[in-house]
Amino acid sequence: MQRSMKAGKKRSSGFSLNLMTDDEVHEIHLATLQVLKNTGVFVENERALEIFHGAGCRVDTKSKTVRIPPFVVEDAIHTAPSTFIAYGRIPESDVVLEDNRVTFTNFGEGIMFVDPETGDHRDTTKKDIEQAARLIDCLENVETYERAMCSHDKPPEVQAIHNAEASLTNTTKHHWLGPVNGFQLEKIVDMCTAIAGSREKLRERPLLSFATCPISPLKLTDHHCEILMGAAKHGMGALVIGMAMSGGSSPVHLAGTLVVQNCEVLASLVLSQLCEKGSPFVYGSSTCPLDLRRATATVGSPETGMISAAVARLARYYSLPCFVAGG
Amino acid sequence: MRRRLRSGISASSGLGLSSFSRDELDSIHYATLQILQDTGIKVMGEEALEVFHGGGARVERHDGFGIVKIPPYLVEDSAFFAPHTMVYEGRNPDDDFVVEPNRVGFATFGGCINIVDPYTRAIRRATKKDCGELIKVCDALEEISVATRSLNATDVMERAQSVHNLDAMVRNTGKHLFLGVDSARSLEVMVELASAAVGGRDLFDKRPIFSASVCPISPLTLGKSACEVILACARLGIGMVVLPMALSGGTSSASLAGTLVTHNAEVLGTIVLAQLVNRGLTCTYGSTSAILDLRFGTSAIGSPEYGMINASLAKVAQYYRLPSWVGGGASDSKEPDIQSGYEFCLSATLSALSGANIVFGSGVLEQGMTMDYAKLLLDAEMLGMIQIAQGGVAVNDVTLSMDVIHEVGPGGAYITHEHSLRSMRSQSRSRLFDRRSRADWLEITQGKSIIERAYERAVDILENHEPHPLPEGASETMQEIVDAYEEELSMDGKR
Numbered sequence: 001m002q003r004s005m006k007a008g009k010k011r012s013s014g015f016s017l018n019l020m021t022d023d024e025v026h027e028i029h030l031a032t033l034q035v036l037k038n039t040g041v042f043v044e045n046e047r048a049l050e051i052f053h054g055a056g057c058r059v060d061t062k063s064k065t066v067r068i069p070p071f072v073v074e075d076a077i078h079t080a081p082s083t084f085i086a087y088g089r090i091p092e093s094d095v096v097l098e099d100n101r102v103t104f105t106n107f108g109e110g111i112m113f114v115d116p117e118t119g120d121h122r123d124t125t126k127k128d129i130e131q132a133a134r135l136i137d138c139l140e141n142v143e144t145y146e147r148a149m150c151s152h153d154k155p156p157e158v159q160a161i162h163n164a165e166a167s168l169t170n171t172t173k174h175h176w177l178g179p180v181n182g183f184q185l186e187k188i189v190d191m192c193t194a195i196a197g198s199r200e201k202l203r204e205r206p207l208l209s210f211a212t213c214p215i216s217p218l219k220l221t222d223h224h225c226e227i228l229m230g231a232a233k234h235g236m237g238a239l240v241i242g243m244a245m246s247g248g249s250s251p252v253h254l255a256g257t258l259v260v261q262n263c264e265v266l267a268s269l270v271l272s273q274l275c276e277k278g279s280p281f282v283y284g285s286s287t288c289p290l291d292l293r294r295a296t297a298t299v300g301s302p303e304t305g306m307i308s309a310a311v312a313r314l315a316r317y318y319s320l321p322c323f324v325a326g327g
Numbered sequence: 328m329r330r331r332l333r334s335g336i337s338a339s340s341g342l343g344l345s346s347f348s349r350d351e352l353d354s355i356h357y358a359t360l361q362i363l364q365d366t367g368i369k370v371m372g373e374e375a376l377e378v379f380h381g382g383g384a385r386v387e388r389h390d391g392f393g394i395v396k397i398p399p400y401l402v403e404d405s406a407f408f409a410p411h412t413m414v415y416e417g418r419n420p421d422d423d424f425v426v427e428p429n430r431v432g433f434a435t436f437g438g439c440i441n442i443v444d445p446y447t448r449a450i451r452r453a454t455k456k457d458c459g460e461l462i463k464v465c466d467a468l469e470e471i472s473v474a475t476r477s478l479n480a481t482d483v484m485e486r487a488q489s490v491h492n493l494d495a496m497v498r499n500t501g502k503h504l505f506l507g508v509d510s511a512r513s514l515e516v517m518v519e520l521a522s523a524a525v526g527g528r529d530l531f532d533k534r535p536i537f538s539a540s541v542c543p544i545s546p547l548t549l550g551k552s553a554c555e556v557i558l559a560c561a562r563l564g565i566g567m568v569v570l571p572m573a574l575s576g577g578t579s580s581a582s583l584a585g586t587l588v589t590h591n592a593e594v595l596g597t598i599v600l601a602q603l604v605n606r607g608l609t610c611t612y613g614s615t616s617a618i619l620d621l622r623f624g625t626s627a628i629g630s631p632e633y634g635m636i637n638a639s640l641a642k643v644a645q646y647y648r649l650p651s652w653v654g655g656g657a658s659d660s661k662e663p664d665i666q667s668g669y670e671f672c673l674s675a676t677l678s679a680l681s682g683a684n685i686v687f688g689s690g691v692l693e694q695g696m697t698m699d700y701a702k703l704l705l706d707a708e709m710l711g712m713i714q715i716a717q718g719g720v721a722v723n724d725v726t727l728s729m730d731v732i733h734e735v736g737p738g739g740a741y742i743t744h745e746h747s748l749r750s751m752r753s754q755s756r757s758r759l760f761d762r763r764s765r766a767d768w769l770e771i772t773q774g775k776s777i778i779e780r781a782y783e784r785a786v787d788i789l790e791n792h793e794p795h796p797l798p799e800g801a802s803e804t805m806q807e808i809v810d811a812y813e814e815e816l817s818m819d820g821k822r
Contacts, residue, residue: 009350015635017680018343023336024722031727042737065737112765121765218737248742252750254720256728290742291762292751298762301755302712306342310720 016100019309025317028255032262033070040067041218041267045225051274066267073266076273077318080281084237084321086144086174087205089195093172095143097282097321106136107327108146108176108211124149126166133170146176146211160184164191168208175208176239176323182226185210189234202234209237209282214264216242216249220271228268232275239323240268241284245297246307248290254303258310261287269320284323285311299325328733330724341719343429344638344680352646355584359591360399367396368547368596372554375600382603395596402595405602409610411648413566415473416534418525419501419795424472426611426650429682431717432472433675433710435465435703436657436691437540437615438507439478443692443699445785450697455480459495460789461690461698466500467792468703470710474499475540475687476506477698486816487809489513490520493537494809497524498802501795504537505568505652510552511559514539516812518563523805526798538566540613543593545571545578549600561601566609568652569597574626575636577619583636590616590636591643598649611684612644613652615695626694629659629666634674641683653678656688656706657695663702663778667692671706679713700785701778708759715755759784 020028040058043049043066053059058067083098095103113124132148151162160180167175168191179185188208196202212227214220220228231238242261244250250260265283272281288297288304298304308324315322347355367385369392370376376393380386385396415424424432442453442461458478465471476492483491489509496504497520508514522531539560544550549557560567571593573579579586598610616636620627627633637653644651655678658667671688678686689710690703720726731746741747759781761768772780797805 010348011351012346012348014346015638015677016345018339018345019719020722021337021339024338027336027722027727031729034729035732039733039736215738217732217735217739217741247747247751247754248740250741251726251728251731252741252747252753253726253728255722255726256732258720259727259729260732289754291757292742292747292754293756294762294764294767296762296764298757300760300762301757302715303755306716306720309342 017309019313025313028258028262028314029317031259032266033073035218035259035263036068036073036267037070038067039218040065041220041263042066043220043225044222045220048220048225048229048271051271055270055274068267068270072270076266076270077320079273079277080269080320081278082319082321084280084282086209087207088174089168089172089207093174095174099316099319103143104141104327105144105146105176105323106132106142106148108148109178110149111152113149123152125153126151126162129163129166130170133167137171137173143173144176145171145173147178158184161187161191164188164208168192168195176211177208178211179227179230181223182230185227185230189230189236192236202236206234206236206280209239209280211239211241211284212268213241213243214268216244216264217260218263218267220264220267224268225271228272229275232272232279235276235279237280237282238268238272239282239284240265241286241323242311244287245290246287246303247292250287252289252292254307254310257287257307258314261285261311262314281320282323283311283315283318283320286325287311288325328730330729338722339719341717342680343682344677346639346642346681352643355587355591355643356646358588359595360402362547362588362592363397363402363596364399365396366547367394368549368592369393370395370549370554371551372549372558374558375549375554378558378600378603382599384599397596397599401599405599406595406647406649408602408606409598409649410607411650413609413650415503415538416536417473417500417502418497418536422500422502422795424503426684428645428648430684431679431682431714432685433470433656433679433689434473434475434505434685434687435461435471435477435689436687436695436698437475437477437505439691439696439698440481441693441697442478443697443701445700445782445789448782452481453478453698454482455491455495458492459499461700461703462496463499463792463794464700464703464785464788466502466794467788468707470707470714471502471689473503473505473685476504477690484813484816486510487513487813490516490809490812493517493520494805497521497536498797498805499794505540506537507542508539508556508559511555513812514556514559514563514565516808518565520805520808523801523808524797526801532564535565538568538609538611540568540570541597543569543571543597545573545593545616546589547592547596549597553597554600557597557600558604561604561608564605564608566611567601568611568613569594570613570615570652572626573616574619575616575632576621577626579616583632583639586616586636587639587643590614590640610649611652612640612647612649614640615654615687616640617654625659627659628654628657628688628695629670629674631673633657634677637674637683638677638681641678641681645682651683652685652687653681653683654688655679655683655686657691658702659692659694661693661697663692663699663705663781667702668705671702672709675706675710676713676716679717701781704781704784705759705777708757712755
């Protein structure tokens, strides 16, 4: 039988979630702008306070509160790139993150480890990181690498550097790694430079992004600011992971939690974009509810998935690449 | 701060699956109409052939069967005649389940032959006692909306099995029942039995407490016994769920869209037959279609395709505004383990978010062969979680919590704010799932696995749950009906 060509019709490209209407996402955005303008965020770092002040924010130096006018927030959203390329050490490991494109990465960080040989539940070591990085390197469906554990067997002041060494030498995939503070960030940039060959080459293909977390509610700590400013300076990605606990450090209602977390991430975005317009930024979330009956963070609850899905929706509204918890 | 009412904005009522465009659903529909008109369906019942012929279908006679070619208008009329909204009524009115577009409920898998004994953990053939006991547990589980015959009474006279199944089921739950029917005569006896259980035939006719599941055989075949049961249901006014199990790559096209088309043709062809006999008969659009794993030769109901096919068919059913009953939550694993948990979660979530009226598949392992109490209890808990997710993130003045956020300010604590205490009940709760710290978990459970705790909970229900009581004297009458039917059948056998 002949089946001649049909005129164009609407097709679906796959399954997706219907989650929040445009109006609802806009509500969250407006609420966020209000909180940033009226309530403000606490900023612990002197230089960051100056940068905010210079951009037109109202800074109360005594309480270290920064109130950010809506235009500053919206400018930062516009200047941040919509496509993030997670460069690997080799081009085969490069992954494009944008819009609806979905990839997977492992959890980070576990502070305890179930030893695969003895079955013991124990502190993690640098060697565990090496092994985890190597394992993730060969898992096809894990496209990028988040530093999975922590070098508890090394001095706390330099653990992040050890973490980086253990990771960078064992996988070619793009790294999401927390440098803890500006000092260790610089050392890790040096390591990455050694791998890339030069600062210029690293700038061209940054194989690592710095993960950093604001503290809920509404606090940008000294180290958090250092990392944002350091990443921007070196042209490396900043992954800002909101870690609110709904019911503990943010409202029980998920919409309120989304607002608080959005304020924290967007305030971080503002700082990053004020340092260097267009510096790569990823909207992250590891927010979950605090089970008010058990007083534990319930990453296995349905709410964690709902929050993450809603964050992904918000990030798409802003055309920002995003990185959310799931699994 | 004063926040006056906004004029209407578009709001979402929760999470849903967006899948096909309207154009794509049209394409599936037109392809189905073509198949029914040009390829036709194989019908093996003489009487059914007559009905189709009288209704306007073209019938080509062959030896022992006929090919029925159904014109499009007849298909569309029939889908329209079947009711679009209804209630699955239970013996206990509190358990009535309202069936409307997108309202989602859950049920267990149907037709398994094995059970994992909750006491010995041995896997064995299911008996009539098991059939009833499993229903008793379903009765106690809030997440399970209707009761389906999950276990066959394999220890009774084979030709009376469906009567025995109903007998075991109806005694153990107040919820609406779904089960297969052996023959037209069995259905008559089942109506008699169910009437006794509700206190009379007139009461049963007003509130029929069971529906029959009828299974076309893929591809595109209505077997002799299915024809007999469909006609009997239509004549007695018993609602039915039409439940094909196409296996993509085996009994239907290896492409999923092709599988949807033949599956759809099988359901609609059956509905045509039923509506020709009894216009307005309740017909539920069913599916347990899956893929045939071509490497192992097994029906892979734990595969992602299982969820995809069934969620898609729920959308197809919604296109016809028919109530839907689709698979979701089944597993190929042999034990209630991490594989069964993963497999359950993907297909159950897809089917639930597609808005299927009943998502069935809880409790089942091993390609649908074996029921397991631990899996059932854990599945039920997860269903509660899926329902929470279905609710989505509500965005309004209350939930945005703007005044609270301002009051707590940067660096403050929400946990001590009275708003958190007031809103605490909106959080999801775990029962068997453990959310404690490792130290607390170890102390309270002694490290006992969740599987063990689930079996214990099931045994507790088995020993202590009291189902909705039968009317006085009903139990004895039902026993007499069952005995009389067995005798009738054995007399038949001698003749």
